[in-house]
Amino acid sequence: MHFKLMSVVIAFLSVKLSLAHSGFHFGWSGSHGRNGGISFGLSPQFYQFSCPQANDIVMSVLERTIAKDMRMAASLLRLHFHDCFVQGCDASILLDDSATIVSEKNSGPNKNSVRGFEVIDKIKSKLEEVCPHTVSCADIVALAARGSTVLSGGPNWELPLGRRDSRRASLSGSNKNIPPPNATIENLLTFFKRQGLDEVDLVALSGAHTIGVARCATFKQRLYNQNGNNQPDENLEKSFYFGLKTMCPKSGGDNFISPLDFGSPRMFDNTYFKLILRGKGLLNSDEVLLTGSVEKTHQLVKKYAQDEGLFFEQFALSMIKMGNLRPLTGFNGEVRKNCRGVN
Numbered sequence: 001m002h003f004k005l006m007s008v009v010i011a012f013l014s015v016k017l018s019l020a021h022s023g024f025h026f027g028w029s030g031s032h033g034r035n036g037g038i039s040f041g042l043s044p045q046f047y048q049f050s051c052p053q054a055n056d057i058v059m060s061v062l063e064r065t066i067a068k069d070m071r072m073a074a075s076l077l078r079l080h081f082h083d084c085f086v087q088g089c090d091a092s093i094l095l096d097d098s099a100t101i102v103s104e105k106n107s108g109p110n111k112n113s114v115r116g117f118e119v120i121d122k123i124k125s126k127l128e129e130v131c132p133h134t135v136s137c138a139d140i141v142a143l144a145a146r147g148s149t150v151l152s153g154g155p156n157w158e159l160p161l162g163r164r165d166s167r168r169a170s171l172s173g174s175n176k177n178i179p180p181p182n183a184t185i186e187n188l189l190t191f192f193k194r195q196g197l198d199e200v201d202l203v204a205l206s207g208a209h210t211i212g213v214a215r216c217a218t219f220k221q222r223l224y225n226q227n228g229n230n231q232p233d234e235n236l237e238k239s240f241y242f243g244l245k246t247m248c249p250k251s252g253g254d255n256f257i258s259p260l261d262f263g264s265p266r267m268f269d270n271t272y273f274k275l276i277l278r279g280k281g282l283l284n285s286d287e288v289l290l291t292g293s294v295e296k297t298h299q300l301v302k303k304y305a306q307d308e309g310l311f312f313e314q315f316a317l318s319m320i321k322m323g324n325l326r327p328l329t330g331f332n333g334e335v336r337k338n339c340r341g342v343n
């Protein structure tokens with residue numbers, strides 16, 4: 001009986017070792033892949049043997065790109081968010097329209113808005129030269145989001161890897177699951193809870209709006225007709241409000257852009273939270289973290305405005321949590337050769 005058990009354990013361990021060397025990792029804790037019984041977790045060491053240069057390659061492309069276009073850091077961070085909230089972090093957002101794919105790129109939240117696809121292509125083609133058919137597009141997006149945060153002055157974290165790429169996209173999922181900028185606090189929490197994320201994750205991850213910009217169309221309602229009475233949002237600080245009106249006219253100008261954190265738009269810091277406390281958050285979804293009906297989110301905005309270290313720590317934890325949303329692992333999905341199409 002004991003002998004039988006021992007041989008099962010030994011057989012299992014040898015499978016585990018051989019799969020680990022071929023690029024698979026078993027995880028007994030952390031995120032769970034969709035593998036009917038066996039759990040293949042993500043692991044920071046996933047490419048340790050198969051592509052040890054992966055992160056260096058990502059960082060070298062990012063450094064050159066961001067030196068020329070600082071906003072790209074923000075765009076890549078957002079790309080990971082819009083990927084993970086739709087069928088998990090599986091690079092579904094990168095798929096172009098084709099005979100079998102209806103692209104998420106044309107969803108309401110993404111169209112004329114999400115950027116960074118060419119940068120992901122560049123990283124992918126460098127990685128294909130060095131370690132062919134090894135690093136997934138979903139992991140590239142996650143690595144680019146972390147690298148962009150670091151290069152903007154934000155926190156670093158140990159990033160679990162081993163996501164595989166989906167063979168399908170979901171335009172309807174993209175329209176349904178990404179929260180809109182005019183959301184109430186209740187809406188925002190519903191969107192986040194659907195993904196298994198809580199109030200702390202909502203406030204910390206909203207802190208990504210410390211970098212990047214938003215189009216006039218996404219905050220116009222606050223300036224001209226917040227509640228259907230042709231009045232501005234009364235929570236907007238007056239000088240901020242007048243400044244925004246010059247950038248964002250009542251009619252037209254929908255694609256004019258304003259910084260989400262006008263205090264330090266290129267720097268990943270806690271100014272975003274300080275501005276919210278002064279009525280200078282750009283989007284309604286930023287504002288309601290403080291003025292909505294949920295006391296817990298008010299307290300968190302105040303804490304992160306006071307303590308940048310605490311914000312950085314929680315941002316890193318929540319990014320790991322978001323990055324672990326429903327990954328494809330093990331035998332599910334594939335490693336795409338070209339991030340824009342299935343193999």
Ligand code: HEM
Nearest residue numbers: 074075078081113179180181205208212213214215218285
């Ligand atoms: C809480 C709910 C959220 C809402 C309603 C929201 C909404 C928006 C909107 C409307 C824009 C401007 C898009 C445009 O004008 O085309 C934007 C930009 C941005 N968002 Fe969010 N967002 C949310 C959460 C997040 C999260 C969780 C992250 C990342 C962790 C993120 C990162 C960014 C970044 C970095 C930008 C600037 C992108 C650029 O400049 O290209 N957002 N967001």
